[in-house]
Amino acid sequence: MANKNKQLESLSMGGFVKSVAERLRAVGKGSDGPVPDLLSYPENRLAQQLHPHVQYLIVEDIIDHSPDMKSYILAPDLKRGGDQLAWFSAGQYLVLQIALDGKTISRPYSIASSPRDTKDGHYQITVKRVEGGIASGYILDHWTIGTPVTASAPLGDFTYERLRDAKTVIGIAGGSGITPFRAFARAIAQGDEDFKLILLYGSRTKKDAVFSDEIAALAESCDKIQIVNVLSASKAKDCEQGFITAKLIEKYAPKDEDYSVFLCGPQAMYRFVDKELATLSLRQKFVRHELFGEYFHPEQNDDYPQDGKAVYTLTVHIAGQTHTVSCAADTSMLRAMEAAGLNPPSDCRSGRCGWCHSQLLSGDVYVPESVDGRRMADKIYGYIHPCCTFPLSDCELDVPPMPKV
Amino acid sequence: MNQYDVIVVGAGNGGLVAAALTAQAGYRTLLLEKHNIPGGCATSFVRGRFEFEPSLHELCSEGSREDQDSATKLFQSLGVNVPLLYEDTLFRVIVKGEDGYDVTLKAGMEPFLDSMEEAVPGCRESVKAFFDLIDPIDDAMNTMGDGVPNPVNLLRKHSDFIRIAGHSTEEVMRALNIPQKAQDLINTYWGYLGVPTDDLNALHYLSMTTAYIKGRPSMPYHRSHELSLALVKALQDNGGTVYYNREVTRFLYDGQDAVCGVIAGGEAFWAKKVISNVIPNNVFNRSDNRHISKRSRKLANARKLGMTFVTIYLGLDCSMEELGVNDYSVFIARDRNPRKQFDTRDKFGLYIVNCLNKALPDATPKGTCTLFFTIPIMPGDLPADLSPETYKAYKNDMAEKFIRDYEETMGISVMPHIEEISVATPVTFARYLSTPRGAIYGYANERWDNIIARSVTEAMDYDTPNLYFCGGHYIRGDGYPSGYMTGEMAAKAVIRDLKEGK
Numbered sequence: 001m002a003n004k005n006k007q008l009e010s011l012s013m014g015g016f017v018k019s020v021a022e023r024l025r026a027v028g029k030g031s032d033g034p035v036p037d038l039l040s041y042p043e044n045r046l047a048q049q050l051h052p053h054v055q056y057l058i059v060e061d062i063i064d065h066s067p068d069m070k071s072y073i074l075a076p077d078l079k080r081g082g083d084q085l086a087w088f089s090a091g092q093y094l095v096l097q098i099a100l101d102g103k104t105i106s107r108p109y110s111i112a113s114s115p116r117d118t119k120d121g122h123y124q125i126t127v128k129r130v131e132g133g134i135a136s137g138y139i140l141d142h143w144t145i146g147t148p149v150t151a152s153a154p155l156g157d158f159t160y161e162r163l164r165d166a167k168t169v170i171g172i173a174g175g176s177g178i179t180p181f182r183a184f185a186r187a188i189a190q191g192d193e194d195f196k197l198i199l200l201y202g203s204r205t206k207k208d209a210v211f212s213d214e215i216a217a218l219a220e221s222c223d224k225i226q227i228v229n230v231l232s233a234s235k236a237k238d239c240e241q242g243f244i245t246a247k248l249i250e251k252y253a254p255k256d257e258d259y260s261v262f263l264c265g266p267q268a269m270y271r272f273v274d275k276e277l278a279t280l281s282l283r284q285k286f287v288r289h290e291l292f293g294e295y296f297h298p299e300q301n302d303d304y305p306q307d308g309k310a311v312y313t314l315t316v317h318i319a320g321q322t323h324t325v326s327c328a329a330d331t332s333m334l335r336a337m338e339a340a341g342l343n344p345p346s347d348c349r350s351g352r353c354g355w356c357h358s359q360l361l362s363g364d365v366y367v368p369e370s371v372d373g374r375r376m377a378d379k380i381y382g383y384i385h386p387c388c389t390f391p392l393s394d395c396e397l398d399v400p401p402m403p404k405v
Numbered sequence: 406m407n408q409y410d411v412i413v414v415g416a417g418n419g420g421l422v423a424a425a426l427t428a429q430a431g432y433r434t435l436l437l438e439k440h441n442i443p444g445g446c447a448t449s450f451v452r453g454r455f456e457f458e459p460s461l462h463e464l465c466s467e468g469s470r471e472d473q474d475s476a477t478k479l480f481q482s483l484g485v486n487v488p489l490l491y492e493d494t495l496f497r498v499i500v501k502g503e504d505g506y507d508v509t510l511k512a513g514m515e516p517f518l519d520s521m522e523e524a525v526p527g528c529r530e531s532v533k534a535f536f537d538l539i540d541p542i543d544d545a546m547n548t549m550g551d552g553v554p555n556p557v558n559l560l561r562k563h564s565d566f567i568r569i570a571g572h573s574t575e576e577v578m579r580a581l582n583i584p585q586k587a588q589d590l591i592n593t594y595w596g597y598l599g600v601p602t603d604d605l606n607a608l609h610y611l612s613m614t615t616a617y618i619k620g621r622p623s624m625p626y627h628r629s630h631e632l633s634l635a636l637v638k639a640l641q642d643n644g645g646t647v648y649y650n651r652e653v654t655r656f657l658y659d660g661q662d663a664v665c666g667v668i669a670g671g672e673a674f675w676a677k678k679v680i681s682n683v684i685p686n687n688v689f690n691r692s693d694n695r696h697i698s699k700r701s702r703k704l705a706n707a708r709k710l711g712m713t714f715v716t717i718y719l720g721l722d723c724s725m726e727e728l729g730v731n732d733y734s735v736f737i738a739r740d741r742n743p744r745k746q747f748d749t750r751d752k753f754g755l756y757i758v759n760c761l762n763k764a765l766p767d768a769t770p771k772g773t774c775t776l777f778f779t780i781p782i783m784p785g786d787l788p789a790d791l792s793p794e795t796y797k798a799y800k801n802d803m804a805e806k807f808i809r810d811y812e813e814t815m816g817i818s819v820m821p822h823i824e825e826i827s828v829a830t831p832v833t834f835a836r837y838l839s840t841p842r843g844a845i846y847g848y849a850n851e852r853w854d855n856i857i858a859r860s861v862t863e864a865m866d867y868d869t870p871n872l873y874f875c876g877g878h879y880i881r882g883d884g885y886p887s888g889y890m891t892g893e894m895a896a897k898a899v900i901r902d903l904k905e906g907k
């Protein structure tokens with residue numbers, strides 16, 4: 001036994017015994033009522049308001065921009081218990097659950113309205129038809145006023161962060177990529193965001209530049225907003241002609257201060273503008289992309305090991321059941337599972353958010369490096385993001401089900 | 406069928422270990438987790454080209470003697486082999502102001518004592534005497550084993566233990582005549598336990614600090630997500646099952662008020678034993694009140710929730726060297742005294758900044774580095790009028806305030822390099838962990854609810870039949886090792902009771 005420490009003798013032994021008595025007394029004083037519900041605490045309530053598990057919405061109004069582009073005004077669906085809309089940061093998106101052919105698929109859509117607009121009881125999303133696409137066409141052709149819509153909480157990191165981003169943002173938008181910028185512009189005009197937005201908006205013709213006039217009108221009364229239409233297939237007054245090049249960016253960028261570049265648009269636009277941006281040698285922190293979107297044609301990559309024509313079998317364990325799903329080599333595992341009606345979780349569909357995180361129990365897969373947003377340890381222990389993972393053999397995977405609420 | 410021997414609720418550190426062990430013992434085990442990945446606090450998140458560690462500053466090898474490292478032993482027994490790297494320094498502490506100081510303490514007992522002596526000449530003997538107390542503590546603990554201590558035996562044979570266990574850290578330090586400055590230096594770590602050292606039980610603090618000093622602070626290479634995935638593997642290798650996205654919304658009881666199952670994701674799962682990694686409050690408010698004893702309710706309602714944090718995660722586009730940072734862990738305070746640090750926590754009383762690249766140079770891509778700010782706060786410290794609309798501004802204002810203070814203290818420039826920023830608050834922890842008020846340390850280790858008192862009344866406190874607990878809220882207090890060790894305790898108790906047919 002260790003030597004006793006003489007100096008300790010000044011400390012009574014009673015403290016120990018007393019602490020137990022004290023405990024019993026303290027417990028005795030506790031209320032014997034029910035233990036409070038979590039939502040009785042402000043921190044838990046706020047967490048719930050900011051990140052509801054689900055938002056039950058209903059189409060309240062539809063705005064036709066063209067046969068191939070419409071805006072949907074979404075309000076809480078009181079009948080299904082929807083109430084307050086979750087507040088958000090301009091630039092975020094909602095994931096919509098779309099029921100079609102008895103299956104549920106989900107797609108992200110940027111919120112085109114501003115955070116302040118939720119106080120008027122609505123979100124706005126704007127959907128553009130994608131050739132050969134499943135959800136966009138379905139929405140445009142089937143949604144009417146009164147259609148119930150089930151949405152996620154607002155998600156995503158394509159937001160303005162004042163401690164990170166420069167005071168001036170050059171926004172680069174193409175096609176439906178204008179939607180988050182509409183939200184940014186409105187939020188600036190309404191005083192909820194504070195930065196200078198210079199928006200370079202690429203369209204084929206002025207007619208295609210949905211929201212351009214509306215944003216120009218905001219710019220009239222707010223000197224923090226500026227919009228420049230960049231038309232590739234026509235000429236128009238006060239518009240730039242051609243594509244969004246480094247030269248054009250430099251023309252509008254502040255001369256002797258830092259600026260951030262925010263890009264949102266089709267993948268082809270990212271490829272083109274990224275090359276242009278490279279010549280400007282901006283620091284990486286000043287260039288921010290909205291999510292890449294779904295990855296197609298892995299077989300075109302140099303490091304893809306097969307011809308991409310095979311069809312493999314996925315054995316999928318989900319929600320305690322096992323399913324067999326066929327998956328073409330050039331199709332993401334997420335898409336194959338959705339096609340089979342399994343309703344696996346997905347949010348960003350771009351490899352980034354981790355919401356589709358699943359365990360690969362066996363088989364070989366291909367993950368394009370540019371969209372591999374997994375955590376390091378996932379790669380050691382065999383976890384994948386099915387939204388950007390392609391089979392190279394038959395595979396077995398364990399997929400968490402969508403949480404039930 | 407949804408019939409199991411053991412159901413574990415929550416895949417935090419405690420739940421993962423508990424489930425892996427009951428599976429290893431051959432019991433049909435189901436681990437139910439609300440989130441879509443395991444770990445609870447022990448996880449990671451990716452922003453741009455950075456993967457951030459959300460919680461772990463340092464893992465201390467549990468057990469005070471090198472040959473007694475029970476967390477490592479536990480991992481080995483489960484076949485879990487996650488390489489760890491070790492830090493040579495314990496921390497640097499900068500106290501600003503007139504009688505401030507700037508001291509770096511080394512890890513390893515001898516280097517530590519040397520660095521203490523250098524900072525406070527003449528303190529070596531008394532500081533050593535303090536840490537030598539771990540021996541009588543170990544002796545007492547060893548003779549107690551897992552059983553409830555016999556008070557008479559304790560009083561007779563283990564009087565030092567009794568004296569230490571019955572007093573606060575500062576009381577014991579004063580009895581040993583440790584110079585004030587040396588006391589203050591050693592007591593810097595209170596921030597990791599959430600209770601200032603004038604109230605924090607000496608035995609608790611001694612065990613933790615000794616483990617840090619002797620075992621040296623350590624961490625996994627791939628953030629704590631690696632630890633959690635390794636434990637899941639151990640569970641699965643032993644035939645256990647984990648289900649994610651399955652929040653337990655209801656605990657089910659039989660006619661004898663014994664737990665017999667749970668409802669998760671709208672489905673019922675049945676088991677002989679249920680281990681909850683979830684704080685008792687959240688078990689009771691998901692149970693029919695009739696089944697919960699009056700004492701359990703009184704205890705849960707009497708307890709104070711422990712400390713929580715605001716944390717700031719920064720990814721910077723310059724290297725640690727370019728930034729001018731040279732320490733893994735820096736504690737910054739305005740006053741030497743822990744109680745004052747606690748009382749002025751809204752005015753930079755005490756905060757901690759870690760630079761993972763110091764310990765792990767390639768933690769982030771070349772030419773970048775990361776900083777992790779930890780600001781202790783108490784439940785209820787958030788502004789009362791915080792709303793969804795003001796929340797982001799609150800986070801940014803907090804971050805700006807503390808980054809500026811850090812810049813000024815260190816004489817360096819951080820702000821222009823921020824490439825990624827993420828700020829977590831109790832609201833964030835409430836979202837991801839579902840703890841009441843976003844508490845992360847379970848219950849406050851205040852005097853009547855310290856780990857000694859908790860251990861002595863354990864049997865009385867946890868009186869729901871077939872229900873066992875583990876995690877940071879349990880009898881050993883918070884921290885990774887406590888999570889793991891209480892997971893082991895719960896598993897052992899379940900295995901024993903199942904074997905005995907109880």
Ligand SMILES: Cc1cc2nc3c(=O)[nH]c(=O)nc-3n(C[C@H](O)[C@H](O)[C@H](O)COP(=O)(O)OP(=O)(O)OC[C@H]3O[C@@H](n4cnc5c(N)ncnc54)[C@H](O)[C@@H]3O)c2cc1C
Binds near residue numbers: 135290294
């Ligand atoms: C963060 C974010 C925000 C977004 N915001 C908006 C918005 O505001 N408005 C908007 O309109 N859209 C937005 N999108 C895009 C939207 O989510 C959908 O991707 C879009 O509507 C197309 O969905 P779809 O189901 O119609 O097409 P999909 O079925 O997903 O098909 C997309 C395209 O891929 C092709 N394709 C499908 N399968 C394959 C295959 N196996 N091989 C090769 N090609 C294939 C299709 O032919 C089609 O051209 C956003 C996306 C992200 C990531």
Ligand SMILES: Cc1cc2nc3c(=O)[nH]c(=O)nc-3n(C[C@H](O)[C@H](O)[C@H](O)COP(=O)(O)OP(=O)(O)OC[C@H]3O[C@@H](n4cnc5c(N)ncnc54)[C@H](O)[C@@H]3O)c2cc1C
Binds near residue numbers: 683687
């Ligand atoms: C910012 C921060 C810094 C920290 N630093 C350190 C450090 O440096 N060193 C150290 O040792 N410790 C540190 N800690 C403390 C340590 O992380 C915790 O004490 C420990 O991880 C707690 O483990 P636990 O077993 O209590 O589980 P928790 O991490 O609390 O996990 C509980 C799990 O239960 C799940 N769950 C909750 N409700 C339900 C439900 N109803 N149904 C199903 N599942 C549910 C949660 O999703 C979660 O996965 C830190 C913590 C934080 C937050």
Ligand code: FES
Binds near residue numbers: 353
């Ligand atoms: S859905 Fe976001 S990573 Fe797959």
